[in-house]
Amino acid sequence: MAIGQHHELHRRRRSRNVGVALVLIGFVALIFALSVVKVQQGDLMEGFDHQTRTSVLPIEQPEPQPATEVEQ
Amino acid sequence: MATTQIDAPAPEAEFGDFVALLKPRVMSLVVFTAFVGLWVAPVPVHPVIAFCSVLFIALGGGASGALNMWYDADIDSVMRRTASRPIPAGLVKPGDALGLGLALSGVSVMMLGLAANWVAAGLLAFTIFFYAVVYTIWLKRSTPQNIVIGGAAGALPPMIGWACATGGISIESLLMFALIFFWTPPHFWALALFMKDDYRDAGVPMLTVTHGRTSTRRHIFAYTLVLAPFAIWLGFTSVGGPLYLAVALVLNALFIHGGWRILRRSDTTAAADGYAVEKRYFRLSLYYTFLHFLALLIQHGLGGW
Incomplete structure (x- = not known):
């Protein structure tokens, strides 16, 4: 049997490969669509970005400024 | 050669x-x-x-x-x-x-x-x-x-x-759960009545094998009676309405009637006509859930009570 000849087995393998490819592409498209909608809706989503998470830091109250006397 | x-x-x-x-x-x-x-x-x-x-x-x-x-x-x-x-x-x-x-x-x-x-x-x-x-x-x-x-x-x-x-969870979602939960046993037991040999060969303790077929018929009828109040109750909640209630009343009347016919039959009668009643009941049970949920969907479109 010459190499490259097609066999029933190749058809089955191709069907698996194409199937997995389509599933992965579909999954990527789905995550993208989901992300767009979530961002548009203003959902609270925060990725880890090697920085201090500002949303978990205590709210800093501005220091009360001493009243300055108005110079005469 | x-x-x-x-x-x-x-x-x-x-x-x-x-x-x-x-x-x-x-x-x-x-x-x-x-x-x-x-x-x-x-x-x-x-x-x-x-x-x-x-x-x-x-x-x-x-x-x-x-x-x-x-x-x-x-x-x-x-x-x-x-x-x-x-x-x-x-x-x-x-x-x-x-x-x-x-x-x-x-x-x-x-x-x-x-x-x-x-x-x-x-x-x-x-x-x-x-x-x-x-x-x-x-x-x-x-x-x-x-x-x-x-x-x-x-x-x-x-x-x-x-x-x-x-x-979260609420009474409506619990009733939808109950609708399928109490529908499942009569649905599968009707199937088991006309697929009798399979489960025995596989050694799965189906009710038909362990308690006999007469007992299974009684169980089917009992479950249709338990199921009906939940299906109708759902009609009085926030997802219900006149259309759903009408559909639920008709379907449950049919389902109880079907269960009653199964109860009244002996297995000899059933075998004689090729389990016609059981098969019809099984098909009805498929429509039963589908139509209940379809009615909920349409009722939602129409607006509830």
Whole structure:
């Protein structure tokens, strides 16, 4: 049997490969669509970005400024 | 002349065989009931999020189907109805089915949590665990009440759909659960009445095998009586309305009547006409859930009470 000849087995393998490819592409498209909608809706989503998470830091109250006397 | 016989290679699975592991026909019921649960909930959901939620619920259902086929391959190969499933047919290796089931369970639960909320994801995880471990591994082979308990897993999808929208559980979603939960036993026992030999050969303690067929007929009728109040009660909640109530009254009258006819028949009479009444009742039971949920959907479009 010459190499490259097609066999029933190749058809089955191709069907698996194409199937997995389509599933992965579909999954990527789905995550993208989901992300767009979530961002548009203003959902609270925060990725880890090697920085201090500002949303978990205590709210800093501005220091009360001493009243300055108005110079005469 | 001597001929050389080369062993044919083991048949190789194609994509469709892996799809078959996810039980697409069961999945269609899961998709429909989960969608109705999500859509009739009082909180509007963005269409993309609704689509993703239903998809991941279906995927979770498919995952539990694959785990079920992995564990039950020995039973499936004995029963005529299931002998052509991918594992008994030798197309998919049991380990591959287990891997697919576990991977899809993880993906579906995590993605549902991210797409909708973690209450819904928790319910989905519970559903998969319940169907794969509590029903398939533990109770299916040990008690004739297996169908009753397994029905809980099939009844959860509308509750998960509802939780996707509302983030919680309420009387409406519990009643949708009850509708499927109490419908499952008469549905499967009617099937068991006319598929009698299969379950015995496989050694599954079906009620028909352990308690006899007369007792099964009594059980079917009893469950139709228990089911009806829940189906009608749902009509008086916020998701109900005149149309749903009318549909529920008609369907439950038919279902109780069918159960009564099954109860009144002896097995000799049934065998004589090829289980005509049982088969008709089984078909009615398929319409029963479909039409109840369709009525909920239409009622939602029309507006409730």
